[in-house]
Amino acid sequence: MHIRSRLARCIAVVATLSIAAFAGPAAADETCQSPYMAKITGEEEFVYIWTLGDEGIGDGSDKLVTVDVREDSDTFGEVIHSTSVGGRHEAHHGGLTDDRRHFWAGGLDTSRIFIFDIHTNPAKPKLVKTIDDFVAKTGGVVGPHTFYALPGRMLISGLSNDRTHGGETALVEYTNEGEYITTHWMPTDAEPAGASVEKVADGYGYDVRILPRKNTMLTSSFTGWSNYMMDFGKMLEDEAAMQRFGQTMVAWNLHTRQPEKVLHVPGSPLEIRFAWGPNHDYAFTSAALTSKLWLIYADESGEWQAKAVADIGDPANMPLPVDISISSDDSRLWVDSFMDGTARLFDITDPHNPKQIYEKKIGAQLNMVSQSWDGERLYFTSSLLSRWDKKGEDNEQFLKAYTWDGEELRTRFAIDFTEQGLGRPHIMRFGSSRLYDS
Amino acid sequence: MAAIPSLAQHKHAEHEHGGHSAQAPENHPAAAGQFDFEAPEPGTYELPVIKPAPDGAVLDTAGKTRRLHELMAGRIVLLSFVYLSCTDVCPVATAKLHSIRALSAREPDLRDNLEFVTVSFDPERDTPEALADYARVFTENNRGAPWHFLTTRSQEQVNRILDAYGQPVRRRPPDADGRADIAHLLRVYLIDREGRIRNIYGLGFLDTRLLLADVRTLLLEERRAEHD
Numbered sequence: 001m002h003i004r005s006r007l008a009r010c011i012a013v014v015a016t017l018s019i020a021a022f023a024g025p026a027a028a029d030e031t032c033q034s035p036y037m038a039k040i041t042g043e044e045e046f047v048y049i050w051t052l053g054d055e056g057i058g059d060g061s062d063k064l065v066t067v068d069v070r071e072d073s074d075t076f077g078e079v080i081h082s083t084s085v086g087g088r089h090e091a092h093h094g095g096l097t098d099d100r101r102h103f104w105a106g107g108l109d110t111s112r113i114f115i116f117d118i119h120t121n122p123a124k125p126k127l128v129k130t131i132d133d134f135v136a137k138t139g140g141v142v143g144p145h146t147f148y149a150l151p152g153r154m155l156i157s158g159l160s161n162d163r164t165h166g167g168e169t170a171l172v173e174y175t176n177e178g179e180y181i182t183t184h185w186m187p188t189d190a191e192p193a194g195a196s197v198e199k200v201a202d203g204y205g206y207d208v209r210i211l212p213r214k215n216t217m218l219t220s221s222f223t224g225w226s227n228y229m230m231d232f233g234k235m236l237e238d239e240a241a242m243q244r245f246g247q248t249m250v251a252w253n254l255h256t257r258q259p260e261k262v263l264h265v266p267g268s269p270l271e272i273r274f275a276w277g278p279n280h281d282y283a284f285t286s287a288a289l290t291s292k293l294w295l296i297y298a299d300e301s302g303e304w305q306a307k308a309v310a311d312i313g314d315p316a317n318m319p320l321p322v323d324i325s326i327s328s329d330d331s332r333l334w335v336d337s338f339m340d341g342t343a344r345l346f347d348i349t350d351p352h353n354p355k356q357i358y359e360k361k362i363g364a365q366l367n368m369v370s371q372s373w374d375g376e377r378l379y380f381t382s383s384l385l386s387r388w389d390k391k392g393e394d395n396e397q398f399l400k401a402y403t404w405d406g407e408e409l410r411t412r413f414a415i416d417f418t419e420q421g422l423g424r425p426h427i428m429r430f431g432s433s434r435l436y437d438s
Numbered sequence: 439m440a441a442i443p444s445l446a447q448h449k450h451a452e453h454e455h456g457g458h459s460a461q462a463p464e465n466h467p468a469a470a471g472q473f474d475f476e477a478p479e480p481g482t483y484e485l486p487v488i489k490p491a492p493d494g495a496v497l498d499t500a501g502k503t504r505r506l507h508e509l510m511a512g513r514i515v516l517l518s519f520v521y522l523s524c525t526d527v528c529p530v531a532t533a534k535l536h537s538i539r540a541l542s543a544r545e546p547d548l549r550d551n552l553e554f555v556t557v558s559f560d561p562e563r564d565t566p567e568a569l570a571d572y573a574r575v576f577t578e579n580n581r582g583a584p585w586h587f588l589t590t591r592s593q594e595q596v597n598r599i600l601d602a603y604g605q606p607v608r609r610r611p612p613d614a615d616g617r618a619d620i621a622h623l624l625r626v627y628l629i630d631r632e633g634r635i636r637n638i639y640g641l642g643f644l645d646t647r648l649l650l651a652d653v654r655t656l657l658l659e660e661r662r663a664e665h666d
Binding site: 035036038098099101150151152153173175176177179181182212213214215216253255256257258281302436 | 473474475478482483484486487488489604606608623625638639640642643648651
């Protein structure tokens, strides 16, 4: 077809945005990733696990562990690679760049960031850059936590600061090349930065998620370095320390990075998961200390509101919900709780009235969950924080993989991270060599 | 059977070209009535410097060798990377830029300060002649801001530019009909008059109101600096 006539047709097509060419089979990938990120639409081939080093276990260093999840592979369900970064930095969360060529992993204690090349050889990630001046560059932000892909950039939420080591912190932006761009401090009562405040603006941070259609960015709130690096039992007995937990979520103007409303969500709201549906203007979070599931939603006037919509287990027993994962059709939400080691599945078809429909004890302790886009494969890890994990026999450290048939989780494989000398496994991300084929 | 993984992006915001996305048509952000918000007021927010805009050798529609920096000098630039055979996100981006250029024909402030630069990453097919033909559709109205359509002498030449900007592109083997396919994440770059990248847009950010607000924010920033 002649270019000009084709072009004219393209312009007409754009006017109505006929996009049949985009349709395809729903298949795989994690559901809880940045919408700006390249996406695996076939089955994942590898699971990368950012793992805390543990004294006396293997080399004792934080490391990125690669597990082969290709069912036709001779090494299916096995660790096929491990890259130590040297030392213990309190490995916790990490995230992929929008082009999915690199995995960024943070250390909550030392505030170092490790950037791994996962595209040159997806089966063997390679450490290519370490950012060791994060605190100085960002103006005092400590504890790089969530790594969230933006076009050409990485958005990072902090957990703490170098002045008080409490929970007041900021969002930070870096280029994909690992160069610092800017810092956005969380709104506080003293400096709300133009935001309306429901009850209090504590300035705390934890997770960050985005809904581009509404130009909205949501952040949640955990606690600072002085708590997350404290022994868990000691902290529970320290009344002052227990007061230092987040009780807010902030709705931001995504484009301008300006905070608009500080919502009151007590009990330390952690992971945020926006629904995927084109008209689903809501997100879920779980409050760790109160064991409540919260809905953050745009009301009829478009203003963001927060309300508790369900209990997670029996809050009196403090199950400590730590991670959530939403299904790609917005009908199901997996909730992991640390203390009872249990994964619970909620029917969230009516987001204002979630109902628990299934539960399974995964281990003595449980932390992260990742599910494939089709919801048929789930992966669980065990570690929360090095000083919060259980002790003795209950200190199980594992990656466990399951299939989900709509009724039951069935074991695919399990890896004992202690027995294999690896450490304490935390966040997982999926990889595939087919992303980079030419 | 597993579908072929691709550089496709998640629904409710982004896409890349390719046709292997898990995204259903009704879930495409534009089809779903995307950008359900009020655009910010220009000048009420900051656009931090992201990084210097890289330079590179290119060919204009007359086949003459030019430098990107030479072409960008003295204007605020909206830079995009496309290929002419693309049938989804490239025309979406180009049409949105075209609408801004149409506006610039009516607004002297935009016409005199803004410039569009579009670089092909498929130099083998997108020759200067092909680009000249393509460009005519968008530049017939010469009252708007300038728009440079550019290609390169070789794939290696454009690859250096793509790598420097961080524009992900992946060539796929031809399909059964012999049609070559290029997977890419859509990126549009806002570059200030000093040659610094001030914003990067994916499809989920490519709202003409946001682009205009950002361009006007840069203009206001310059005027405030002149008065200081």
